[in-house]
Amino acid sequence: MNQQEAKLRIEDLREQLHTHNHNYYVLSQPSISDYDFDMLLNELIELEKKHPEFDDPNSPTQRVGSDINLEFNQVEHKYPMLSLGNTYSEDEIRDFETRIRKLIDGEIEYVCELKYDGTSISLTYKNGKLVQAVTRGDGVQGDDVTANVKTIRSVPLQLAGNEYPEEFEIRGEILMPFAVFEELNKEREEVGEAPFANPRNAASGTLKMQNSAIVAKRKLDCYLYYLLGANIPGRNHFENLQTAKKWGFKVPSNTALCKNIDEVIDFIQSWDEKRESLPVPIDGIVIKVNSIDQQEELGFTAKSPRWAISYKYKAERVATKLNEVSYQVGRTGSITPVANLEPVLLAGTTVKRASLHNADIIENLDLHEHDTVYVEKGGEIIPKIVGIDTKLRGGNAEKVEFIENCPECGTQLVRKEGEANHYCPNDRSCPPQIKGKIEHFISRRAMNIDGLGEETIDLLFKENLIHDISDLYLLKKEDIVPLERMGDKSAERILNSIQDSLQVPYERVLYALGIRYVGATVAKKLAKAIPSIDSLANSSIEQLVEVDEIGSKIAESIVEYFSESHHQELVMKLKDYGVQLEKEVSESPAGSNKLEGLSIVISGSFEKHSRDELKEMIELHGGKNVGSISKKTSFLLAGEKIGPSKLAKVEKLGIPMISEDEFLDKING
Template sequence: MGSSPAERAADLRQQINDHNYRYYVLDDPIVSDAEYDRLLRELEALEADHPELVSEDSPTQRVGAAPAPGFETVTHRVPMLSLSNAFSEEEVAEFDRRIRDRLDLETVDYIAEPKLDGLAIALRYEQGRLVLAATRGDGRQGEDVTANVRTIRAIPLTLRGEHIPDELEVRGEIFMTRSGFDRLNRGLADEGEKQFVNPRNAAAGSLRQLDSRVTARRPLRFYCYGAASEAGLPQSQSNTLEALRELGLPVSPEVRRVRGLEGLLEYYERIGGRRASLDYDIDGVVYKVDDLDQQRELGFVSRAPRWALAHKFPAQEETTILHDIEVQVGRTGALTPVARLEPVFVGGVTVTNATLHNADEIRRKDVRPGDTVVVRRAGDVIPEVVRSIPEKRPEGAEVWTMPSECPACGSSVEQVEGEAVARCTGGLVCPAQRKRALEHFASRAAMDIDGLGSRLIEQLVDADLVHSPADLYHLDLATLAGLDRMAEKSASNLIEALEKSKSVSLGRLLFALGIREVGEVTASNLARHFGTLDALADADVESLEAVPDVGPIMARHVRAFFDEAHNREVIRALLEAGVHYEPEVVVETDSLPLSGRTYVLTGALASMPRSEAKKRLEALGAKVTSSVSKNTTALIVGADPGSKLDKAESLGVEVLDEDALEALLESP
């Protein structure tokens, strides 16, 4: 006989609460998000059919309620005091000395934990049920935000375990993870809403919503760091935190019990080193005497406890003046705007430059030369301009725009619709891209210039001997032999390799030119489709899109490459230097015997190199890829085929040997 609706509802609530506990407290979920959602939906449906089963502490009640007129003021039973701050090891040493002197001890045990950059909150439980949540406010009085806090899944509506205190007030921090913050801002941007500046502001804005349904949609988290009432709890900070954890309250996994000054400073250094990799913002470390009797003996001074201290990290955000925005060109041609700043000490170093990412970010943040800006630096992360302060903007400050010409070479700047990054189109002549362009040009799949490696290219560029690929073919034996680590024999071999590379297929030459997103296969397809460089250079976007595997974006990249006069000049110089190709016979791809088929090559072929087999298969209209999938027509295997053979067999993909390859290549 099946369970009653009431029994099933109770069982679902227990399961959901257990899963929340494992996810938020133990950090050890045992079900997928989809399974969790299925349980919650079943409970929602059950309660909808049986409204009498709905309880105030049901997980379904976290959706929030209609907007409230305002927040009520709450007086804290135990004041929420602030902590004294320390900014140096000397101040921490003085803190430890004072405590040891007052307690007359040689060494003191402490609890150390990250200082979360969130909002302090007090949670009151009666008979194990959450009855009140209040902000810190001025420490004596705060705001009643119970309706909003009830929507936060990380905070249990009911405590768990066998020994639940009749009354318990805990203190902790509500915060937002960086990943949750990014998701929230992306969603706000998609809806055309104003975005938050940082996770702390997002958490504060989410918690203080009069409409708790908005709070329910925000990715808020919670860590508990202590109790205001001690009834039924252990007499040490470390054991209290463990007891709170067993009651279902999340506690930071970074909490550690340490001994003496050495333990405090070691913890500070360790957490500081991991700061940038944590998924939440912290602005320091909190130290507390572990023994609660010792805490009571030490007492308070002014508005802060003597037994606790916040050891702050160097400031991560500071304000300064943005004097100018300059553009740097990367090795791939990406243009990155960089802020030139009035020097400012932030995150432990003096910062004079900061990234602005791209033109879209500058527009979004409304940053202009002359602005007063907020600069952030976290750990080893490159400093960035977070936002401007428009109220301090000088009159006449002009909106900044990305230059239309590359500042390094004067070539046109291309920005494809839908992409954030603008790029220089002068890949063959741009000084910023020169070394990378030459390495690609000389690579085996391109011009295959044996002996022209990255170190030699670096020497040639640094010595101002090579400005574009065409200059390679004007190098002489004496010049090369005079370079570091280049004997006459090596120089002679390179001259021979350069001479040999002059005779090349059109597909390899196109690939060597480094047209953005044009790989070996696409280059071969373009060569077969247009036959000559001139025909390709004159093709419009529509004609380019007719080539197999060439979509609208790639077609625009190809068109932009040939529209740049500097690139055409280099191609002309290459041809004048003796580089030549045999025009391809233009054929309709669909008429080729292997058109529409996809092959993968693996293992060592006895009859020919794999590159040659690939070239011949593609000439017959086949597509040759590097990985096996369910769309693969067949896997062609040589000696020692490896894991690709196992995958082909598991997918039921046909496997062909070298004899079958020869038969394919002889297709009529």
């Protein structure tokens, strides 16, 4: 391919990929399989490497992010990013209209928009290309986060068509969907990190990360709601939003044009209930005067526009009594204080406990014993204490002081500089840490040892049959059979599964060890770069940070782990028992296109492979994993114990079902 041919092919690939991105992430109407998309993207990556002279900062290849750490530059906003005044009642909304009527004659239309609870962003486009993304900051200037925003799939890098102004800004909100938030917190807790309090904090924290490659994996979304510039096409706000949608922006479809204030209030009331069904958080409604001529006539105060206001839904808040603060010890030794409350109904569920997260939260709340506390659901998900009614506090109530010693083993707690959490350093003999590490080791994503639940591990520990993960490989049938609810078959099942775990690949063993901050994804990166436990144990911090996505915090944790003599002994034992502690060539099977274009649902439990392993195989051979059954489902990969509703839907739609063996034959045959 000569230079001219390469240029034409690069331009063609970029155009195709921009279109497919828009169809998938904005319209929710995918027009190509994930496999085909990846093939086009890979071809473009290779061509751009060979022909750097055709570099384009808005190429679809920029969405994968970079692992180069950069300090954010401060950028002054061309148009200040002002805040909106808040209202909380129907009367205040009508007062807003009254103030407008004093300044404006004639008919007034309003646009009602959902007030998304994320982090504000301003995007600048020139000649149809994204050139800059800036946070709100202090309203006058903000951080240039362009590299991170380019990883968000719903933000167009190149606009559709050619009927847009030469230069303009569009503003909106960057959000983390609830499903992504819950999965992220689960992963953080697995590796010993404190969970985010709510999706807004998670989105804001992600957007400010220095590593855009990690930002790309956080699956942020972006909803746009305000177009501004010298040459914007229309003279009313609602019309401009519809035009922006045609250019490729993700403009919310639930925005409404209201003819009067009564319609505005109806819109607010209708969403008070419906908001709980949204995939992203909102905390109110924004009301704007539709006419831009009227907006200009109304103007601004020092802090906010006169032509817009927000109505904030009151977060459901209830008062209840604090019974006591207890402390949980995680498998990494992290201490989490928990408020035990008098049961109270909140947002449809009975709340008995609320996480206090760490010592600083307790201190900032000025929490005292038996206080009357106010509880809300943070981000509509997690119960949290948001205040204290000090008037109801008893005169002799003692202040809640964070504990100094582990509640389980009595060891003095430590708190590393720069970290919020306290830790129990006694990982050798602190019972919850030992049992937590074993539970993590046997979990499905790790060693996948079947038949051992939390209660069984507790029994084995109490009977002094296991003291660490290596003792699992010393268990005998006569050890297990006498245990409560056990028998010959249960014991055989457990022992067979323990034996099968010797075939689990190195990367999952590495994850199973439970090294702090080493989750499943980090373990894969480490195993690929450093393919044996011995090499990993002898790696320095400098060597580790050279591995993709391994920062200094993870590197220090790994070095600290292998510096402990009991961890060295543990690894030696696992090695002696035959656990896979090196990455073999056979662990990296070749892919194929045998499942190309197929959408596959996995359901049930399987004998030969975990569900995660089967999902990896599907992607390796060109298929797409989907979570729910629809007419577009190619087949159901069926294990044991499939739910009856799923089976009924499969039968109703005539979706084929294949077993694990049939699936393996399909990809290997």
